[in-house]
Structure formats: C-alpha cells, structure tokens
Amino acid sequence: MMAPPAATDGQKPSLKVILCSPRGFCAGVVRAIDSVERALALYGAPVYVRHEIVHNRYVVESLKAKGAIFVEELGEIPDTDAPVVFSAHGVPKAVPDDAKSRNFLTFDATCPLVTKVHREAEIHFRRGKEILLIGHAGHPEVVGTLGQLPEGSITLIQTIEDARRYEPKDADNLAYVTQTTLSIDDTAEIADVLRERFPAITIPHKEDICYATTNRQEAVKKVAPLVEAMIVVGAPNSSNSQRLKEVAERSGSKFAALVQRADDIDWAKFGSITSLGVTAGASAPEVLVEEVLDAFAERYHLMVETVAAAEEDVFFPLPRALRPPQAAE
Known part of the structure; x- marks a missing residue:
C-alpha cells in the first residue's frame, strides 16, 4: 500500500x-510541567528532575533547552543548591528521604491522583490488610506505589491469570488499588476476578484509574x-x-x-x-x-x-512552595 x-x-x-x-x-501533566517551569523561573537553571517529568520526548527536550537536567536517580545529582523536582509518576518514599539527607531543595510534582492511590495503600496497610496492586511491573508509577510501604507489603497483579492464581493469607482481609493509567476494560476484568474469588475484598473508595x-x-x-x-x-x-x-x-x-x-x-x-x-x-x-x-x-x-466523550475542567494547583504568593495563601 x-x-x-x-x-x-x-x-x-x-x-x-x-x-x-x-x-x-491532562491536569496532572500540566501541573508537572508547570512545576519545572516555575522552578526555573524562581531559581534559574539548572533544575534537576528525577525521571522524565512526563513520558514525552518533545516535552523533555523542550524543558532541557530551558535548563532542566533529567536524571534517573538522585545519585547522579552533585551536591547542589539547585531545585530537584520529582516527576508526575510519583516516587518511592526512599527517594525524598534520600533527598532530605542530602539537603536538596525538592518539589513534588506527583499527580494528585497518584498520591490518592499512595494514601489508599497506606490506609490499608495501617489496617493490617493484604494489599494487591493492579498494574504493570517496572512502570515508574508502580515502582513509586510499591515503594510507599515496606518491601513485600504489596503484591503486584498484572494479568487475569495473576488474579486467578493469587492465594492470600486471609481471604477476608484483602484490599486492592490500581495504577492510574491502565485500560479500563482490562482492569475491570482483573478486578471482577478478584471480587468473584474474594467477595470481602476492599475496593477503591473511588475508581483509581484517573x-x-x-x-x-x-x-x-x-x-x-x-x-x-x-x-x-x-x-x-x-x-x-x-x-x-x-x-x-x-x-x-x-x-x-x-x-x-x-x-x-x-x-x-x-x-x-x-x-x-x-x-x-x-x-x-x-x-x-x-x-x-x-x-x-x-x-x-x-x-x-x-x-x-466528556468535558474536562479539572485543575490541580502547583506545589505550595512554587505557587505565586497570592495563590499560596
């Protein structure tokens, strides 16, 4: 052809x-990009960004041209007074802890809807539940969510087969959360299997898929x-x-x-x-x-x-420390 x-x-x-x-x-992406640009405006170049601020080469290259430096790990950043921004996908808790130990000035551009999933997982953990995360191994958002809790606290469920094979310690003490960027249909199928097998499972209070x-x-x-x-x-x-x-x-x-x-x-x-x-x-x-x-x-x-399919009017404000004075009040 x-x-x-x-x-x-x-x-x-x-x-x-x-x-x-x-x-x-989306609103979370706009917030993340604006966070980097606002940090550049306030502090000048360079501004370090852990991981791609969002997954788009054009956006990343545009921000590089303005003075952003992208790294995969904090260990790549020299001792500096320059700001460090965490990407929209969220980071494990060990990352801000490491940044604090090195006295970095940090700004968290994690999408608020990803943060919501982190909070849900933490609540389930405090209540002693076994936690399942429907998501894709290796995706930065999944890595960040898994890293909110001690290792082994969350089990990753990637497929219907995983959902069918999973054997909990206590079928009456389960909860699940999901990655925010999944296929609605795929996630629904996996969730249906979990709910059918474990009727007492605690489901997200509000749909995790954004x-x-x-x-x-x-x-x-x-x-x-x-x-x-x-x-x-x-x-x-x-x-x-x-x-x-x-x-x-x-x-x-x-x-x-x-x-x-x-x-x-x-x-x-x-x-x-x-x-x-x-x-x-x-x-x-x-x-x-x-x-x-x-x-x-x-x-x-x-x-x-x-x-x-829908009208969108969602807006997420910048991290408080990056907002203009009148907006931060």
Missing part, C-alpha cells in the same frame, strides 16, 4: 479525520468503529498512550499506530484510507497533534470533525 504523493488540493485524495476529545494533556485516562479511552471507543485507522500521538513508554492504541484496536479500528510525532508515521500503512481517527496520550502536547495533521494535509484533502 503506497502513500499518495504530495500534490495540489485538486489532486489529493479526500480523508475524513475524526479528532477525539478530550485528548492530550478521569483523564477514562475520558480519553471513552473517546477512542466512540471514534474507532467509525474509521479505518487510528493514530495515537504519544511516547512508547507512556502507559496511557499504549492503552489508547490497544483500545482503538479492540474497538473496531482496522489499524492503530502509536507515533511520537509526524516523522514516525509509516505512510505505506495509511496510503489508501479514507477515514482516520486521531487522539493523543495525556502527556502529549497538542502541537504534536497539529504536526501530524499537517503531515496528512500535505498528502490528503482533510475534512476534520471532532467527537467528544
């Missing part, structure tokens, strides 16, 4: 593009059956972006591609389509969506419409 060459409008094939709404940045993940997946479910192909703008290490691709494939789109930006598009796979859905993960800026649309506009005559 070959892509049509760029040509004048009269020669371009038509392509119906359906934009998913909402898409792109509003942004839910809304973006619902929009994809609406659009995918209407189009031949879907593009998800996002990073390969972004859990919520990967889940959007999976949801698109399950929901009726014949083909779905995850791309970081327009240069990643494999045009041979899109050549003969007449309809396309476009969304973006919660850490992908809208400028990259526009870049993808511009690339398609060079090859097709676009007819663009939007399908909305």
Whole structure:
C-alpha cells in the first residue's frame, strides 16, 4: 500500500479525520510541567528532575533547552543548591528521604491522583490488610506505589491469570488499588476476578484509574468503529498512550499506530484510507497533534470533525512552595 504523493488540493485524495476529545494533556501533566517551569523561573537553571517529568520526548527536550537536567536517580545529582523536582509518576518514599539527607531543595510534582492511590495503600496497610496492586511491573508509577510501604507489603497483579492464581493469607482481609493509567476494560476484568474469588475484598473508595485516562479511552471507543485507522500521538513508554492504541484496536479500528510525532508515521500503512481517527496520550502536547495533521494535509484533502466523550475542567494547583504568593495563601 503506497502513500499518495504530495500534490495540489485538486489532486489529493479526500480523508475524513475524526479528532477525539478530550485528548492530550491532562491536569496532572500540566501541573508537572508547570512545576519545572516555575522552578526555573524562581531559581534559574539548572533544575534537576528525577525521571522524565512526563513520558514525552518533545516535552523533555523542550524543558532541557530551558535548563532542566533529567536524571534517573538522585545519585547522579552533585551536591547542589539547585531545585530537584520529582516527576508526575510519583516516587518511592526512599527517594525524598534520600533527598532530605542530602539537603536538596525538592518539589513534588506527583499527580494528585497518584498520591490518592499512595494514601489508599497506606490506609490499608495501617489496617493490617493484604494489599494487591493492579498494574504493570517496572512502570515508574508502580515502582513509586510499591515503594510507599515496606518491601513485600504489596503484591503486584498484572494479568487475569495473576488474579486467578493469587492465594492470600486471609481471604477476608484483602484490599486492592490500581495504577492510574491502565485500560479500563482490562482492569475491570482483573478486578471482577478478584471480587468473584474474594467477595470481602476492599475496593477503591473511588475508581483509581484517573478521569483523564477514562475520558480519553471513552473517546477512542466512540471514534474507532467509525474509521479505518487510528493514530495515537504519544511516547512508547507512556502507559496511557499504549492503552489508547490497544483500545482503538479492540474497538473496531482496522489499524492503530502509536507515533511520537509526524516523522514516525509509516505512510505505506495509511496510503489508501479514507477515514482516520486521531487522539493523543495525556502527556502529549497538542502541537504534536497539529504536526501530524499537517503531515496528512500535505498528502490528503482533510475534512476534520471532532467527537467528544466528556468535558474536562479539572485543575490541580502547583506545589505550595512554587505557587505565586497570592495563590499560596
């Protein structure tokens, strides 16, 4: 399947593009990026950031250009008076403890919805419950949640098979929490198995999967059956972006591609389509969506419409120490 060459409008094939709404940045991502930029404005460069502030190469490179230095571990940071920002994904408790021992000036940009999961896990622990975490091994958010409690206090459940095999010490004393960026459907299936096997299990007081993940997946479910192909703008290490691709494939789109930006598009796979859905993960800026649309506009005559699943008006304030004086009161 070959892509049509760029040509004048009269020669371009038509392509119906359906934009998913909402898409792109969520309130937690905006807060995290703003935290780094505010720290740069207040203290100047450099500002150290532990792990990618959000999983998007474009965002990270933009912040690097402004003076942010990204590290994976605090040990990479020299003795310094420069600020250190923790990423939106959250960190194990050992990280701020280490930072305090080294007298670092730190700001925690953990998404408040991730912090909510941390607090839930701590409450279950204080009540003596066995805690299960539905999530993906190695994801920074999962590493951070596991690290809130002593090692071995939380058991990671990644699959339905894990849920079926798990044998608790006391089936009447269980609780589960979840990673915030999972597939709604996958998580529901795993949770259903746990609730069926252990009717007394304590479930999250409010759904742990965040509003942004839910809304973006619902929009994809609406659009995918209407189009031949879907593009998800996002990073390969972004859990919520990967889940959007999976949801698109399950929901009726014949083909779905995850791309970081327009240069990643494999045009041979899109050549003969007449309809396309476009969304973006919660850490992908809208400028990259526009870049993808511009690339398609060079090859097709676009007819663009939007399908909305929800309206979002969520706002998370900056960490208190980074807020302007009037906002911190």
